[in-house]
Amino acid sequence: GFRMSIPSTPSNITQEQALLRVKQLRDTRWIDRQTRAVFVDFTLYNPSDDTLAIVKLSAEFPTSGGVLTRAYLRQLRAQQLWLRAEGTAHVVLETFLLLFILGYAGSEVRLMYRMGLTAYFGRFWGVYDWINFLLFFVSYGFRYHALALAGGLPFPPTEGTFVNYEPPAFYVVQWKNLMAINAFVTWIKIFKYLESVPFLSHLLKVFYTALPDTVGFLAATIAIFVGFTLSHFLAYGDDIYAYRTLAASFVTLYRQLLGDFDVQSMEDSNRVLGPAFFVLWTLVSTILLLNIFIAIVIDSYEKVRQQVDRVTFAAFVRESALPPLQEVYKKIQKLTGDDDDEEEDEEE
DSSP, rough: OOOOOOOOOOOOHHHHHHHHHHHHHHHHHOOOOTOOOOEEEEEEEETTTTTEEEEEEEEEETTTTOEEEEEEEEEEEETTOOOOHHHHHHHHHHHHHHHHHHHHHHHHHHHHHHHHHHHHTSSSHHOOOOOHHHEEEHHHHHHHHHHHHHHHHHHHHTTOOOOOHHHHHHHHHHHHHHHHHHHHHHHHTTHHHHHHHHHHHHHHHHHHHHHHHHHHHHHHHHHHHHHHHHHHHHTTTOOOOOGGHHHHHHHHHHHHHHOOHHHHHHHHHOOOOHHHHHHHHIIIIIIIIHHHHHHHHHHHHHHHHHHSSSOOOHHHHIIIHHHHHHHHHHHHHHHHHHHHHHHHHOOO
């Protein structure tokens, strides 16, 4: 492709030069019938907030005519690419966290060696732990790769030159995305350690018992969802913005499950199918599917209740947590009593 750099120094002379170059591009028909896309890249920096905004504007010219415009924005802190005092401290702490994760992974490897691969990965938490580790390792691979790419780029750039910070910024954004997913994955692991608490293990057993039926239920739900998505897209896609694409139709139907629906626009678009589809979707999703899911949970709860006796929180405190505290109290009382006896002997 062809590339043109436009001066960006904040001065009146530079603005005149930039306008002159744009005028030259227009006069020489830089955009003609053979042009399929034009990209405008620029970077903004806010010194007070140490924030970079990497912007890409695109205009595509399809053969059918018209222009498809898009805007991409990646916003990040400059210290995430170039280490300074605070950024260096963050990297040091992140390195300590990574070393801790490596140690934890090593302990899981030893456990895997003792149990065997089949037994280890036959457990749910065995697979879950390694998914967690993999997300950590890949995300930090993105993190350090972004630092390596940014190390070869000048910041701030020299006057009158454009430096493309998009590659390192891309990996920083992917690092953040993976860490956001992994934060949820990591916190779910708290249930792994709550299994030893009796009154909570009962709830976890209900979840495990309901899981197979829930997977089948989700498969049937997705099939129904896709069917209604196609029907709504074909019925309203040309008239209602919320159903303009299959993805938008899917999201709109999901929002209807939460009570956010616009029946009037559906009726205005199609007086017959509008009310009919709305009533049918409401009956199937809210009345049928929701009640089936509730029935699955209740059935699993009854199965677990018949297998084990439920331990309440009060019983757990009374039988497990309270006795050790009572023992500690007796020892303290005994020590206090011995000290009092010694004081009485000294007085005599």
